[in-house]
Amino acid sequence: MTNNVFGVDLGTCNIKIYDRHADQIYKEKNIIAIANKKDVFAIGDEAFEMYEKAPANINVFFPMNNGVISNINAMQQLLSKFLSSHSKGSLKGSEFIMTFSNDITEVEKKAFHDVVLNSNFKPKQVDMVEKAVADAVGLGVDVKSAKGVMIINIGADTTEIAIISLGGIVISRLIHVGGNQLDEDIQNVLKREYNFYIGDKTAENLKKQLACATDCEEASAKAYGIDVVTGLPVEVEVPGTLIFEAISDHLHTIIDSVKIILERTPPELAADIVANGVYVTGGSSRIRNLDKFIRKETNLKANIVEEPEESVVRGLANIIADDSLRSLNFVRQTRVYH
Numbered sequence: 001m002t003n004n005v006f007g008v009d010l011g012t013c014n015i016k017i018y019d020r021h022a023d024q025i026y027k028e029k030n031i032i033a034i035a036n037k038k039d040v041f042a043i044g045d046e047a048f049e050m051y052e053k054a055p056a057n058i059n060v061f062f063p064m065n066n067g068v069i070s071n072i073n074a075m076q077q078l079l080s081k082f083l084s085s086h087s088k089g090s091l092k093g094s095e096f097i098m099t100f101s102n103d104i105t106e107v108e109k110k111a112f113h114d115v116v117l118n119s120n121f122k123p124k125q126v127d128m129v130e131k132a133v134a135d136a137v138g139l140g141v142d143v144k145s146a147k148g149v150m151i152i153n154i155g156a157d158t159t160e161i162a163i164i165s166l167g168g169i170v171i172s173r174l175i176h177v178g179g180n181q182l183d184e185d186i187q188n189v190l191k192r193e194y195n196f197y198i199g200d201k202t203a204e205n206l207k208k209q210l211a212c213a214t215d216c217e218e219a220s221a222k223a224y225g226i227d228v229v230t231g232l233p234v235e236v237e238v239p240g241t242l243i244f245e246a247i248s249d250h251l252h253t254i255i256d257s258v259k260i261i262l263e264r265t266p267p268e269l270a271a272d273i274v275a276n277g278v279y280v281t282g283g284s285s286r287i288r289n290l291d292k293f294i295r296k297e298t299n300l301k302a303n304i305v306e307e308p309e310e311s312v313v314r315g316l317a318n319i320i321a322d323d324s325l326r327s328l329n330f331v332r333q334t335r336v337y338h
């Protein structure tokens with residue numbers, strides 16, 4: 001059997017990997033639980049179950065922050081466990097294609113590359129592809145044509161806005177606004193309005209149930225937390241209107257960045273974007289009526305995609321399967337074993 005090829009999209013919240021031999025995508029939370037400062041206790045969805053619930057000797061944390069690797073050691077341990085638990089057969093000598101955001105520093109890009117290159121599964125080769133390009137491939141866009149395409153990927157800690165043409169990024173912008181900031185907005189508004197303190201998971205659940213960008217229907221949801229004044233656990237019925245108000249500023253921050261990119265887009269490419277609309281993806285694009293909101297604010301049609309967390313890794317799968325797309329990869333590095 002030939003060596004396996006993996007497409008790896010490391011996100012701040014989720015890790016998504018395509019395995020060519022199994023022709024399957026694996027997705028879990030990008031989180032690790034370390035016991036007694038050294039032993040890997042759990043990773044992925046299992047570790048997420050422990051988040052905000054673990055005793056003092058178990059540290060449960062996300063090894064990525066703001067779309068970049070903040071703890072390379074932990075990321076390496078997590079990746080190694082993740083791959084060996086999902087993928088059958090030996091990992092040694094496999095090829096990897098990694099993605100990264102265009103607007104991060106060279107040192108941060110190198111960390112994505114090195115996390116695999118220096119891992120214990122000794123890869124044969126590590127290629128890199130820009131996340132927005134993989135995203136466009138995953139959305140079924142003909143990236144190699146001379147047509148301009150705008151991709152807006154709203155993830156957990158970041159939003160990346162990019163214009164693509166002829167297989168490359170013409171202009172892009174990465175802002176530190178994503179689902180995590182919306183969760184914080186929800187926590188803050190509940191503390192301010194109700195003296196009510198909730199954890200990160202509860203905030204995320206409220207967002208998934210109630211968050212809406214415009215023309216919101218009346219809705220509410222129950223949440224459990226702590227009354228800041230009495231210190232006692234309480235249940236509160238949270239109205240959707242409050243969540244709408246809480247996240248509104250950050251949604252406008254995203255739109256402002258989209259407008260800045262549109263202003264800087266060369267006119268011929270802008271014409272293509274007007275004709276085809278923008279593509280909105282990433283997990284946070286699941287916010288209700290986001291397409292209507294973008295249309296209202298920019299006059300552009302917004303194409304919302306299915307399974308938006310997986311568009312980048314689907315793109316990697318297509319690049320792996322289709323030799324004509326392999327030229328989209330770069331920073332090719334082959335490991336030399338002595």
Ligand SMILES: Nc1ncnc2c1ncn2[C@@H]1O[C@H](COP(=O)(O)OP(=O)(O)OP(=O)(O)O)[C@@H](O)[C@H]1O
Nearest residue numbers: 011012013014155156157158179282283284286309
């Ligand atoms: N139904 C939903 N409504 C709103 N937000 C959602 C919904 N489902 C998932 N999300 C949010 O999507 C985000 C995760 O998306 P995604 O997997 O694309 O991010 P990531 O790739 O891990 O992060 P980043 O791109 O910032 O590195 C989380 O913040 C999550 O709360």
